[in-house]
Amino acid sequence: MTKAIIFDMDGTLFQTEMVLEYALEAVFADLKSEGKWEGEAPLDAYKDIMGVPLSVVWGTLLPEETEQVREKINGKFQGYLISSIREGKGALYPHVKETLADLKEAGYTLLIASNGLPDYLKAIMDTYHLDRYISDVFSIAAVPSGDKGELVEKVCRTYEVTEGTGVGDRLSDFNAAHRNRLKAVGCRFDFSKEEELKEADVIIDDLQELKNI
Known part of the structure; x- marks a missing residue:
């Protein structure tokens, strides 16, 4: 009871916003270097759907990519988030x-x-x-x-x-x-x-x- x-x-x-921008820009810079993205990281689009499961996040931001690619991207994203937190960039x-x-x-x-x-x-x-x-x-x-x-x-x-x-x-x-x-x-x-x-x-x-x- x-x-x-x-x-x-x-x-x-x-x-979250204090580490989100860094992590999102980093992972989309990786995608750009691989020829899988053009333009700026979709920070506003992410903020708009913040709070939904990550599978929905990547399905929304990268609808044309395969599930395997999205899982790989999410792994990188998580790594950038965690390193930012441990480096004291959040609050x-x-x-x-x-x-x-x-x-x-x-x-x-x-x-x-x-x-x-x-x-x-x-x-x-x-x-x-x-x-x-x-x-x-x-x-x-x-x-x-x-x-x-x-x-x-x-x-x-x-x-x-x-x-x-x-x-x-x-x-x-x-x-x-x-x-x-x-x-x-x-x-x-x-x-x-x-x-x-x-x-x-x-x-x-x-x-x-x-x-x-």
Whole structure:
């Protein structure tokens, strides 16, 4: 019987945009050198679909490439992201650690459910020492369907969550929370969209506001 708060990672706790541009430009520079891309890296297109599974990302950005090529590109992309994180190019959002510390002290079990892959999430957790506050991290790789709702269901089942809140910035986060009978808190941060935030039960502009909900 657990009282839990389940957080998204990208665009909720971690300022993904700070490493995203570097990694995307690097991987598309590789594609350009191989004659598979022309022009600038599609940063705006990526931001627009941020939060969907990576298979959908590469299918959208590179629709004419084979699945094998997309997997290879994603591997390079993940490598660039992880190296950026470990080199300190990223950052948490303001007040993340203070908020997590206060919520943990208040008796909540804090968990992560993310569309990110395990090594990427581990790089963030290790770099910012989030294991001081977060009890467990669940990657979308844990569910073959790639469905965020199913991932949150796995989290709730594993930790016997009976009362909880899902915190995220995109529609998939709010739908996943509601599907599992959790309150949905929407973060009005970098990648959020106003039309999607309408589906959240509560909207916040700073993580500190969680302590008052």
